[in-house]
Amino acid sequence: MHTLILSISFSVAVSIFLKLARSGGIRVDQAIAVNYATAVALCLWLLHPPLDTLFEQPAAVWLILGLLGVLLPSVFLVMAAAVRRAGIVRSDTAQRLSLILPILAAFLVFHEVLSGRKAIGIALALCALACLLTRPRAAAAAAGSAAATAPEDETRGWASRGWLVLLGVWAGYGCIDILFKQMARIGAGFAGSLLLSFVLAGVLMGLWLLARGTRWHARSLASGVLLGGLNFGNIYFYIRAHQTFPDNPTLVFAAMNIGVISIGTLVGAGVFRERLSLLNVLGIVLALGAIVLLFPR
Incomplete structure (x- = not known):
């Protein structure tokens, strides 16, 4: 269970970093590249993947790595575009509702058995998600106001292409969860696979920045080191959690999503003075109940 707790903690830390980055003048795309x-570097230092057989991967593994290499940086950028075009509330909702895709995959792809206990746990998890994503009117109005004051060329996107970036957020995060589960099934070779996915993602992100003629920003590049440490911890422990519970992917999928948003809600209230409604508090209680039901006896 500690692997899940650590993964959730690192994921919340990544969210806090991205939230502070917007107000700290950090250019997130450059930080992502350094990340x-x-x-x-952390993968090489801590996991010691076998470099002599690094490229001796089956075709199916290369397919997973290629998809992760494209999706990992792309979803970061799509999420940033969604926040600009559709607002923070809609973007966050799309990300969290991506939980539906890996839960479906748990039964249709990974052949998890659906028991009555798990069915109730999933229902509670979805109810918790709905309660946690419901914001007080003042907070929702503030988020809407922030989107409304964005430049015209950004806000116009919501009317024309906003639904496309929200769909990209929803599908992208859901597919990444499923691909990480597949990577966890690789077993002992996952360190090398993890290294290759980071390399591919970094190369693609770097090429994208160079193609745009990016002017480098020292603070953004330096902050990418912190983001990289947090992101590495998040992904590493997430994969370890799937390896710890190989027959219960629903637990990992649900606990990760509702755990992140539950703790994120508490951090938002305690650190950023965001208001909590009774529904938000109920959502946290339901989330705990869902995890208890999904946890294997």
Whole structure:
């Protein structure tokens, strides 16, 4: 269970970093690029993947790695675009509702058996998600106001292409969860696979920045080292959690999503002075109940 707790903690820390980055003048795309370089270094230092057989991967593994290499940086950028075009509330909702995809995959792809206990746990998890995503009117109005004051070329996107980036957020995060579960099934070779996915993501992100003629920003590049450490911890312990509970992917999928948003809600209230409604508090209680029901006896 500690692997899940650590993964959730690192994920919340990543969210806090991204929240503070917007107000701290950090260019997130550059921080993301350095984040993957840092993750590669940590992977080499801590996991010691076998470099002599690194590229001796089956075709199916290369397919997973290729998809992760594209999706990992792309979803970061799509999420940033969604926040600009559709607002923080809609974007966060789309990300959390992606939980539906890996839960479906748990039964349709990974052949998990659906018991009555798990069915109730899933229902509670979805109810908890709905309660946690319901914001007080003042907070929702503030988020809407922030989107409304964005430049015209950004806000116009919500009317024309906003639904596309929200769909990208929903599908992207859901597919990444499923691919990480597949990577966890690789077993002992997962360190090398993790390294390759970070390398591919970093190379693609770097090429994208170079193609845009990016002007480098020292603070953003330096902050990418911190982001890389947090992101590495999040992904590493998430995969370890799937390896710890190989026959219960629903537990990992649900606990990760509702755990992150529950703790994020508490952090938002305690650190950023965001208001909590009774529904939000009920959502946290339901989330705990869902995890208890999904946890294997």
